[in-house]
Amino acid sequence: MSTSARAQRDESGQEKNDTIALPAHVAGSGALDRLVSTARDYASAAASDNTLKAYAKDWAHFARWCRMRGADPLPPSPELVGLYIADLAAPQGQGPTRAPALSVASIERRLSGLGWGYAQRGLSLDRKDRHIASVLAGIRRRHARPPVQKEAILAEDIRAMVATLPHDLRGLRDRAILLIGFAGGLRRSEIVSLDRHKDDTLESGGWIDILEGGALITLRGKTGWREVEIGRGSSDQTCPVHALEQWLHFGRITFGPVFTGVTRDGKRARDTRLNDKHRHRQLVWNGQCGAPFRSDFRRSSRRCSPAIGRTHLLLHAGMRARTVCICAAGRSC
Numbered sequence: 001m002s003t004s005a006r007a008q009r010d011e012s013g014q015e016k017n018d019t020i021a022l023p024a025h026v027a028g029s030g031a032l033d034r035l036v037s038t039a040r041d042y043a044s045a046a047a048s049d050n051t052l053k054a055y056a057k058d059w060a061h062f063a064r065w066c067r068m069r070g071a072d073p074l075p076p077s078p079e080l081v082g083l084y085i086a087d088l089a090a091p092q093g094q095g096p097t098r099a100p101a102l103s104v105a106s107i108e109r110r111l112s113g114l115g116w117g118y119a120q121r122g123l124s125l126d127r128k129d130r131h132i133a134s135v136l137a138g139i140r141r142r143h144a145r146p147p148v149q150k151e152a153i154l155a156e157d158i159r160a161m162v163a164t165l166p167h168d169l170r171g172l173r174d175r176a177i178l179l180i181g182f183a184g185g186l187r188r189s190e191i192v193s194l195d196r197h198k199d200d201t202l203e204s205g206g207w208i209d210i211l212e213g214g215a216l217i218t219l220r221g222k223t224g225w226r227e228v229e230i231g232r233g234s235s236d237q238t239c240p241v242h243a244l245e246q247w248l249h250f251g252r253i254t255f256g257p258v259f260t261g262v263t264r265d266g267k268r269a270r271d272t273r274l275n276d277k278h279r280h281r282q283l284v285w286n287g288q289c290g291a292p293f294r295s296d297f298r299r300s301s302r303r304c305s306p307a308i309g310r311t312h313l314l315l316h317a318g319m320r321a322r323t324v325c326i327c328a329a330g331r332s333c
Helices: 003-012 030-044 049-068 078-089 104-120 130-143 155-163 169-184 188-192 240-250
Strands: 206-210 214-221 224-231 260-262 269-273 310-314 325-329
Touching: 049 078, 049 104, 078 104, 078 130, 104 130, 155 169, 169 188, 169 214, 169 224, 169 240, 169 260, 206 240, 214 240, 224 240
Parallel strands: none
Antiparallel strands: 206 214, 214 224, 260 269, 310 325
């Protein structure tokens, strides 16, 4: 394999996973081949898509770092990995092109990504090797700091944001997202993965049953399936179930993803599921929004470009002391 081809392969972070296969002494057959394919499908579902994408990016970054220094990421070299994480903690170089230093948590995540990358290639990375473990211990000792805890989003914050939403189709959808997410304490990814019914789509992360007394949300999490009950509110303006019913009715959502995009003219709901990665974890406030800023929102997060069309509200998490993620996109969403 040529050097350029190897570099392209290494930076892509993609390599066919052939670690699950028939033993060499077993003759293949149609039934066994199908079992191998099934086992590979299960193995690929061992981690979420977001985790696999993050690991692939971690591997690509490491491969690029090695190439720029005349090194090869293969085979695993604890000495090289130790230098890599040292550079992540205290980047070399000067000027605006200098990469920012990563936190201890981010460096540990990078190491997990490298372990995954080597495992995909039938290799292993010994994180307990002194060239890695001692450097990481020093990084923790010198740079570790307690996490910044965000103030919990309260009911009055949600009411203030809901009050700024228009009563068009996008506003109905965004109101349902905010209220359902807050009442159920749902993650951003859980909200957009919901389907109208069970088994509507292959990529479904759960479904919603609307009952007389409220809504029952069935979700697939990291530890299995769980149910979230959401009761009806005392007022239609802030009732999460009523907001959901309004969006489903006027958006004509009877099958498939619950929360979808809206056409540019705002008259029809699209068939495509909303993406939870629009402006990931970035707070962008539209000038039309009149709700006041919270003191724990960074000033840099309050800027809003006039080029950003409408502001769409997605709950990053609800009653779990997390923050609200507000995504904005120039195209219709």
